[in-house]
Amino acid sequence: MILAKTALITGISGQDGSYLAELLISKGYEVHGVIRRSSSFNTRRLDPIYKDPHEANTRLILHYGDLADGVSLTNLIRDLQPHEIYHLGAQSHVRVSFEIPEYTAQTTGLGTLRILEAIRASGVQTRFYQASSSEMFGAAPPPQNEHTPFHPRSPYAAAKVFAYWITVNFREAYGLFAVNGILFNHESHRRGETFVTRKISRAVARIRAGLQDKLYLGNLDALRDWGYAPDFVSAMWLMLQQSKADDFVIATGESHSVREFLDLAFDRVRLDWHQFVEVDPRYLRPSEVDHLRGDASKAERVLGWKPSVRFPELVALMVDADIQLLEDELAGRLVGVDRES
Ligand code: NAP
Ligand code: GDD
Secondary structure, eight states: OOOOOEEEEETTTSHHHHHHHHHHHHTTOEEEEEEOOOSSOOOGGGTTTOOOTTSTTOOEEEEEOOTTOHHHHHHHHHHHOOSEEEEOOSOOOHHHHHHSHHHHIIIIIHHHHHHHHHHHHHTOOOEEEEEEEGGGTTTSOSSBOTTSOOOOOSHHHHHHHHHHHHHHHHHHHHOOEEEEEEEOOEEOTTSOTTSHHHHHHHHHHHHHTTSOOOEEESOSSOEEOOEEHHHHHHHHHHHHTSSSOOOEEEOOSOOEEHHHHHHHHHHTTTOOGGGTEEEOGGGSOSSOOOBOOBOOHHIIIIIOOOOOOOHHHHHHHHHHHHHHHHHHHHTTOOOOOOOOO
16 A cells, blocks of 8 residues: 655645645645644635544644744644645735744744754654745846845844745755745735735725725735646655755746736726725835846756646736635625534
8 A cells, every 4th residue: 555645734724725625636646734723713714625524534644833932833743743844834924024023933934944953853754844935035026037136125024034944954054855835916805915916906895885985905006926826735745756955946927916806806897996095004014125037047957847727827817716615704604614623
């Protein structure tokens, strides 16, 4: 009998964690995920693959843990001995990181070190993926690739730069199979509701239904390289299947402004966003990242990776999904999956 590969995912309840868990289960993996204790259910995105742990052949197993709690991470890694570890957990909101910088450094920065130390100290033979970010490039002009120097513009980005380099250091110092995926922005209808794309797609659905009449945003001129999250999680998996550990930029190679996102999103329902959108300075950042556009030619050459969804399709699918979600909510068709503690 061939034993299934096991993977451990931190941040499994987030956008990327949920898509990655689906991908790995479809490839026959047994998937273990770290979730935080919360006063309400925080595993909504896992509903499509969640099975009651009492059922036979459950391939998704959730464990309580926290990136600020090194003991929980060390115990899990030692006990599970996973073949692959995808470290996606983080305080991932850039604007919020200015308000909770120390917590962001603790989780987004030091969380990575805690996991790497747990791997090193336990001697577990595993492959490690670090969710690095295009935010690390910050003020460096586009196009950005693996050789572009970092110039972080937020506590979040600074914490990610630490996590990036500590991953490289553990690879060089201890020979760990540890890689950085430097991913540019990627979105979907599972994107957190306070990131700009999802904030817009949800607002479009609500304005169309007459439930909202204003959308308050910050900097409309920022340019981002926006891709589709399911495409991007497949690149994570590819990076851990290589014979040599290496770092890769993952991006679409196109950038668009927040204004362009608004144009396409409101056009989808034949509305003019200028009638609904107002700029509220509270959403501006003390220091902004003006322009991100990635050059993912190395990933295409080495991993054979290419994005399948482009900007107009991404906007359309997010708006359509939020319209459907709202209609389901209004019709009382949404019933969450219940689970045990
Ligand atoms: P996300 O939706 O915000 O998910 C973050 C995950 O981390 C959630 O599962 C969250 O749990 C968990 N988490 C937060 N703090 C934690 C803590 N103290 N202990 C344990 N878990 C904790 O983020 P995402 O968009 O899926 O992104 C995944 C990773 O890629 C993140 O590291 C992010 O910084 C990075 N990244 C994202 C993008 C992007 O465009 N999406 C681009 C580059 C890099 P809760 O559900 O309980 O909050
Ligand atoms: N969130 C938010 N809310 N952003 C706004 C708003 C608003 O009301 N109005 C304008 N923006 C602008 C931000 O100033 C930023 O320039 C751009 O929209 C994108 O903001 P976010 O969607 O919050 O994403 P981000 O680029 O700051 O960070 C995301 O991508 C990074 C990769 O580059 C996050 O997913 C990070 O975790 C990730 O590392």
